[in-house]
Amino acid sequence: MKKLSALFLISFIFSCAEKEENTSSNILESLTYSVDTVMVDxxxxxxxxxxxxxxxxxxxxxxxYYYYDYNKTAINEIDLVTLELTDIHQFSKEGPNSIGFNPPTIQPLSNDRFLFVSSSINVGTYFKTGAKEKV
Structure with missing residues (x-):
């Protein structure tokens, strides 16, 4: 019983000890961020x-910069040097040149082509004219 009392007394002493506090109470004091805004004509x-x-x-x-407009099934082409909309490339959701109904992942390719991957349902390369490249 004496050992248990001694153990309890030691734990009580350490629990009542004064804790060293952090010098800064604001942990987000050095957090910074920036916002970039681009105006396009x-x-x-x-x-x-x-x-x-x-x-x-x-x-x-x-x-x-190519931005896919899901509602119009079109890609807006924006020149990053002049910050102007230079062209709109129209595609179709149905038919032989369909890119699919789901919003696609787009990857630009050489020779004015795009790779469309539409949720594993449709994968294909398309010309900017909207025609599917025949492989």
Whole structure:
């Protein structure tokens, strides 16, 4: 019983000891962030950003930004140097040149082509004209 009392007394002493506090009470004191905003001249067109930028990509040379507009089934081509909408490439959801109904993942290829991967349902390469490349 004496050993148990001694153990209890030692644990009580250490639990009552004064704890050393951190000098800074704000753990987010050194947190920083920045926001980049890009203004693009769409001309007489409207760029619908309702689905966000998750369906977009940059050209192989880094000069063009391709934004897929899910509602129009079209890719808006934006020149990153002049920050202007330069072209709209129309695609179809149905027919022999269909890119599929699900929002695709887009990868630009050489020779004015795109690789569309639509939720493992449809995978294909397409020209900017909307025609599916025959393999």
């Amino acid at each position: 769409p001309g007489d067109q409207i760029i619908n950003l309702g689905h966000g930028a998750r369906f977009s990509t940059v050209s192989l040379d880094g000069q063009k």
